Amino acid sequence: MKVFIIGAAGKIGRRLIDRLAARGHTALALHRKHEQAAELAALGATPVGGDLTRLSGEDLAELMRGADAVVFTAGAGGAGPELTDAIDGRGLETAVAAARIAGIARFLLVSAFPEALRDRGPSDGFEHYIRVKKLADAHLAASDLDYVIVRPGTLTDDPGTGRVRADLALPYDTISRDDVALALASVLERPEIGRTIIELTVGDRPVDEAFARLAARGSRPIGRG
Numbered sequence: 001m002k003v004f005i006i007g008a009a010g011k012i013g014r015r016l017i018d019r020l021a022a023r024g025h026t027a028l029a030l031h032r033k034h035e036q037a038a039e040l041a042a043l044g045a046t047p048v049g050g051d052l053t054r055l056s057g058e059d060l061a062e063l064m065r066g067a068d069a070v071v072f073t074a075g076a077g078g079a080g081p082e083l084t085d086a087i088d089g090r091g092l093e094t095a096v097a098a099a100r101i102a103g104i105a106r107f108l109l110v111s112a113f114p115e116a117l118r119d120r121g122p123s124d125g126f127e128h129y130i131r132v133k134k135l136a137d138a139h140l141a142a143s144d145l146d147y148v149i150v151r152p153g154t155l156t157d158d159p160g161t162g163r164v165r166a167d168l169a170l171p172y173d174t175i176s177r178d179d180v181a182l183a184l185a186s187v188l189e190r191p192e193i194g195r196t197i198i199e200l201t202v203g204d205r206p207v208d209e210a211f212a213r214l215a216a217r218g219s220r221p222i223g224r225g
Helices: 011-023 036-040 057-065 083-103 124-141 176-190 207-214
Strands: 002-006 024-032 046-049 069-072 106-110 144-150 154-156 165-166 174-176 196-202
Touching: 002 011, 002 046, 011 176, 024 036, 057 083, 057 144, 069 083, 083 106, 083 124, 083 144, 106 124, 106 176, 124 144, 124 207, 144 176, 154 176, 165 176, 165 207, 174 176, 176 196, 176 207
Parallel strands: 002 024, 002 069, 024 046, 069 106, 106 144, 144 196, 154 174, 174 196
Antiparallel strands: 165 196
16 A cells, blocks of 8 residues: 655654554655664655645645555644644645645544643633634545544653553543554544544554454444445
8 A cells, every 4th residue: 555644744744754654555655854764764754756835736736546445644833823724724725635636535633632741721822723623624524535533632752552442532641653643544444434533542452453343343433335
């Protein structure tokens, strides 16, 4: 499988490249900075240069053409409302348009757990981020793509355990970026899981077992189709 990763140079994107390579898949890694190309290649990806905030849907479609799936894990990372709008908002819309133009139906979006970081008190910047993420989810869900929106709990850099909780709705908790990347790789291998939103936290079920369980349930309860 060829997987086009938007946000490949980020913390989850880099981990996903490694997990895909370990499973025999090819990662096409979109990156903005020239110096990132060698780093991504060393991880096992095919680097693809391009700035998400400057590409049109048509231009991005040309870069992703030939891929079997798209994973959008790009994010502004708290860099301010303007960049959040440009990447998490308009960037997602551009990627959805590009996937449709390129004829790539499978589209995974790393979103945000609704209760993430609520214990830190109110913040205008964070509330703006949550609004943009929800609108991005809605935009993808309204498309005709075979989407999966993954909403991880608060992300940590702890070593992954390979064990998670994954379901349509979960109590709030944290999860390591290692385990998010492993979960994305597992979902990509299960076409039975589609047109749905999955919440993801630390848990006690092995990742592949957790998603095999969802696949066995025929997890397509949300959206059209």
